[in-house]
Amino acid sequence: MNMQQAIKMTAAETALVDAYTAQIGDLPGDGAVLSLRDMLVDELKTAGLPTRRVESWHYTDLRTLLRAVPSADPSAFADRVDPIVPGSSVLSVRNGQADLKSVPEGIAARSYTESLIDGSAVAGLAVLGADDAIGRINGGLVRGGLEITIAEGAEFQAPIEIQVAQSHGQAHTRFPISFGAGSKATVIERHLSTNAEASFVSSVSDVTLAEGADVIWIIVQQQGPADTHLGQIRFDLGKSAKLHLFVINAGGKLVRQELHGRASGEGADLTLRGINLLGGESHTDVTFTLTHAVPHTTSSEIIRNVIFDRARGVFQGKILVAKDAQKTDAKMACNTLLLSDEADMSAKPELEIFADDVQCGHGATVADIDHTQLFYMLARGIPEKKARAMLVNAFVAEIVEELEDDEALVEALEGVISAWLEKHA
Amino acid sequence: MPAVQETIDQVRQIDVDQYKYGFETKIEMDKAPKGLSEDIIRLISSKKNEPEWMLEWRLEAYRRWLTMDEPSWARVKYPKIDFNEIHYYAAPKGTTGPKSLEEVDPELLKVYEKLGIPLKEQEILAGVEKSKIAVDAVFDSVSVVTTFKEELKKAGVIFMSISEAMREHPDLVRKYLGTVVPQSDNFYATLNSAVFTDGSFVYVPKGVRCPMELSTYFRINERNTGQFERTLIIADEGAYVSYLEGCTAPQRDENQLHAAVVELIALDDAEIKYSTVQNWYPGDKHGKGGIYNFVTKRGDCRGKNSKISWTQVETGSAITWKYPSCILRGDGSRGEFYSIAVSNGHQQVDSGTKMIHLGKNTSSRIISKGIAAGVSDNTYRGQVSAHRKAENARNFTQCDSLLIGDKCGAHTVPYIEAKNSTAQFEHEATTSKISEDQLFYCLQRGIPEEQAIALIVNGFVKEVIQELPMEFAVEAQKLIGISLEGSVG
Structure with a gap:
């Protein structure tokens, strides 16, 4: 393996490279698969995780955002x-x-x-x-x-x-x-x-x-x-x-x-x-x-x-x-x-x-939520919290409904959304 | 579809080989040796009789520039520039700065006559129908003449070359220079800070509405020179000024570099309107020659309820790299950007704007129209951002591209960043030939097809054209070569 070290590795980068090193004998595949894996991990080592200077990662500076990586646990x-x-x-x-x-x-x-x-x-x-x-x-x-x-x-x-x-x-x-x-x-x-x-x-x-x-x-x-x-x-x-x-x-x-x-x-x-x-x-x-x-x-x-x-x-x-x-x-x-x-x-x-x-x-x-829409609902006696929830729900539900051919599917996805909204909104 | 065909034909007509302003003038020049060093910067500074602090400022920029890398993120390709193969100073012999018209070399005056730039005040005053425009003419590295200075002075408006301003109004220059585009801003702006040779300076005092349009005409003439001009415009509280900028260069096989910096500062309730018709030599049809136009333009709406508006018609240059921006710092300030970018032949355009909302109740509007033909590439790149405290920031962006021919490219790269829930941003972009929907809409209302197409093509750039001052609007339309008004029927 080419051990060229170009950057000072972050904790997360080290954890990923360590995860590879620790499992190396155990990961499935050898020959071409193994040498490709080696190359990929080597690239990770030399280039590091992408920062905002990499255009396609401009808003997700993975190198900064990824603070820690839990270690692999085979017994999970x-x-x-x-x-x-x-x-x-x-x-x-x-x-x-x-x-x-x-x-x-x-x-x-x-x-x-x-x-x-x-x-x-x-x-x-x-x-x-x-x-x-x-x-x-x-x-x-x-x-x-x-x-x-x-x-x-x-x-x-x-x-x-x-x-x-x-x-x-x-x-x-x-x-x-x-x-x-x-x-x-x-x-x-x-x-x-x-x-x-x-x-x-x-x-x-x-x-x-x-x-x-x-x-x-x-x-x-x-x-x-x-x-x-x-x-x-x-x-x-x-x-x-x-x-x-x-x-x-x-x-x-x-x-x-x-x-x-x-x-x-x-x-x-x-x-x-x-x-x-x-x-x-x-x-x-x-x-x-x-x-x-x-x-x-x-x-x-x-x-x-x-x-x-x-x-x-x-x-x-x-x-x-x-x-x-x-x-x-x-x-x-x-x-x-x-x-x-x-x-x-x-x-x-x-x-x-x-x-x-x-x-x-x-x-x-x-x-933000359209104030005229909110006002419309408040004027009809719907409490603000509920009115907001309804408007947020309507904002996303609209595109779930396009899957109307499969009712069970629409219902299931709406369930995922409303469960989340109940917890967070 | 005859109207479309007409549009296409007209764009072809302004084929790059038909550049009208490609002549070269033989004028005896005073040039600095090729290359860039601290000595060259000292030479430039001494040629201009600059105060000591200015030289220090330049040297600081130069030292910083040495540590910087050329930006590579723009969607443009060009061979590496050898910054040591450029003359950083070239001035017509015998000009140490602008003086009265009588003293200017008649050869120089002929150049501007040929370009259609009115420099003779009497002539303009005599012509009843012509409106008055004060002109600062910059030839290679120096300003050769500034017209209507006296008349403007009566109104309290300072309009002169920046070198002159540095000597006559050092406090004003020192107070504002580099406060919008700092020395360290970017590679080309830093280079400009080190070597800028001339440009215009405008100061409109409190409550004054500038009595006429101000304009600067940039001409690159000399071979192997770069033009690095610096413009600084300050509108004090409640002031208003409209400023126009035009540019041309001779036809040559080598590429030439133009790296300008423009800084605008609008204080409380002030308004600055900045218009550009950029017509640098674009290179020939094989992509040989042409100007590299790497420009940093930025306006700072520093005061409350101030307004800065950029209008640009970009038809020239081999490469354009330019993002006139507004920093909306003052509460209630407003930024506008109207742009038409036409690319043909082998031209590459990467242009757009930035609207940075910092103050409360700020608003901005971006209208960008790109027309790509030939084998050119035309990119809109823009950023709209609202910071945490920018309550009620409002932006509307529209960027449309029209493609003519199947060998060109049109690209849109907007960055939209909202950090405040009261911000309201809308962005839309389209790329097409002619919208079938719009056509259908018109037809449905009984408008004949030919007229409908004319209407749509007219509409495509009109929003921007009408933002230009009258005289420029006419020139711009001619330049674009698309006769929008009455092109059909």
């Missing part, structure tokens, strides 16, 4: 919990280890640990670029996860819940998932902690949609109040593939959720909806990039943030329209309710456009 144990939507098929990963006891029909799943051991995971382990700190940490330390293949034309009535539960310590998981042509499914990627002890979680999902696949992918992040969650989803949309990506952040102390996509087949369509509920002293960053690589692709993004207390919200969204990707239609909006004078919100919605025959736009707003 998380119980399986009920799925969010009753009747879902559950695939669970607890404390980083896949549980393959009940794989629903039509799904081919195997433990990602096996892919690490047989070396087939190596190609997917590469980072997305020099700024990909999540890919680097995860690639260096990943132990498990699930590799899932959805057969061509397969359709599922009930949602598939990928339940990633953690009690404490560290977990680094990966989910390479491919949807066959014409398949149709709803997947809930759920991250939760089973107690209030601090855990450090990184998770990378690598999702591919073949021609005509129609997928609803929902990320529900419900980590504990002391947790660090570094999540990333990479997705590639084939010809006429349709992805409705829905992200709810309702937990964690330090959260960065990255969404990196590419519309690479004509007629591909992405709908992204995000709800970020922030309270206490938490910091939640949603960073999104989408490349419209070919002509005739569409996307629409709406992110709603609700920020209480001393929390800090970040949204970075970048839509890139490649040269020749004519007839792209992309719209992005980020709306924030800033409900405390000690809270703050930073937004950077970017457009990068290299084709002329396109329709692209973005909008961003930051404001």
Whole structure:
């Protein structure tokens, strides 16, 4: 290993490197996987965690914000919990280890640990670029996860819940998932902690949609109040593939959720909806990039943030329209309710456009609750606290309701939101 | 779609090879040797008979600059600049500073005549229909003449070159210089602080409404020189001033550097309106030559209810790196930024603004229109931030881009930062050819397609054009080459 030391490592950086060194003989995979891990950890050592000088981490100075990393504890144990939507098929990963006891029909799943051991995971382990700190940490330390293949034309009535539960310590998981042509499914990627002890979680999902696949992918992040969650989803949309990506952040102390996509087949369509509920002293960053690589692709993004207390919200969204990707239609909006004078919100919605025959736009707003709306409700005798709660709820519920085709799903997500609001508002 | 076609044709017509102001004037010059050192700075300072504190200030900036790195975050690409290959001082021989018009070299006057800049006061006064504009003409490193000085003096307005001001009003200069853009601000501003050679100085006293438009015309003429000018405008309590800036340069194969600093200070209830029509040589159609325009412009709304408004029409320069900003420090202050940036050929534009809300009840408005053609890249980069105590900060931002051709790029990079729940920020950006929705809306109301398109194209930049003073609005429209008024039907 190249032991070049460029920076003075912080406690968190040291803890991550130590976690690697301590497990080195024990982490699955050797040969190419091992040398890639070595390289990634080495990069972490020399470059350190990203600071605000790294443009894509401008508002989340991970090096400063990440004060400590709990050490990995192989004896950690998380119980399986009920799925969010009753009747879902559950695939669970607890404390980083896949549980393959009940794989629903039509799904081919195997433990990602096996892919690490047989070396087939190596190609997917590469980072997305020099700024990909999540890919680097995860690639260096990943132990498990699930590799899932959805057969061509397969359709599922009930949602598939990928339940990633953690009690404490560290977990680094990966989910390479491919949807066959014409398949149709709803997947809930759920991250939760089973107690209030601090855990450090990184998770990378690598999702591919073949021609005509129609997928609803929902990320529900419900980590504990002391947790660090570094999540990333990479997705590639084939010809006429349709992805409705829905992200709810309702937990964690330090959260960065990255969404990196590419519309690479004509007629591909992405709908992204995000709800970020922030309270206490938490910091939640949603960073999104989408490349419209070919002509005739569409996307629409709406992110709603609700920020209480001393929390800090970040949204970075970048839509890139490649040269020749004519007839792209992309719209992005980020709306924030800033409900405390000690809270703050930073937004950077970017457009990068290299084709002329396109329709692209973005909008961003930051404001408190509309006083005329509040007045309207007070005038009708609704107490202020309740009126505020109703307005906040309406602000986010609007975009959940777009999933109206699945009533049970809408109800479940509304449940997640109202449970959070009851606790924090 | 004829109107669109017309727009496209007109933008093509202002193809970079048709730069009208590319002539070079043979004038005997007094130049400092190439390169940058403390000695060169001492030379500049002594040429200008500067007070000792000014030299110290420059040297301090220079020493700091040596420790700084060139910024790399902007979306522009250019070969590394050799800062030792530049003449930091070049002045037409025999000019030690602006003097009366009769004493100015007639060759120089011809230059401005050719550029269409009115320098002869009598001529202007004789022309009944022409409105009066006081001009400070800066040729390479020095101000060669400032018109209407006497008339302005009667109103109490000080308008002169900054070198002259340093000698005649040292206290004012010392009090305000570097208070908006400090020496250490950024790489180019620091370089400017060390080597700036001239620029304009304006002071409008309490309660005075400046009786005419003030303007500075910058001309780069000499080869291998850089132009580093510094402008300082102060509007005292209740004062008002409108200031215009224009610039051109000869057509050359080498790139030339222009790194200016502009500082505006508005005290209580004062208003400053700053307009720029930037038409530096943009390089030829293969991207050869052109000006690197790396400029730091910032206004400080220091007093309560003060207002600063920036309007810019950017058509020239090979590279533009420019973010006229407002610091909204005074309660109730207001900042505005109106911009049209047209890029063609191989031009690269990375421009925008910053609105920093610090005081209570401050408001800002940003309207940016980018038009990209050829193989150019046009980026809007802007920041709007409300600090903890900026109660009721209000911002509206709109940045629209129009793309002409499929080889150019249009980018939008806004930073929106709110640290106060009473802040209300709205930002919207669009990139398109012509909006089908808008067209549909017009058609539905019985407006024929051709007229509807004209209407939309007109509307695209009009919001900004109408912010310019009349004379500049006409020039700007000509420059952009898109005849917006009555282009169709």
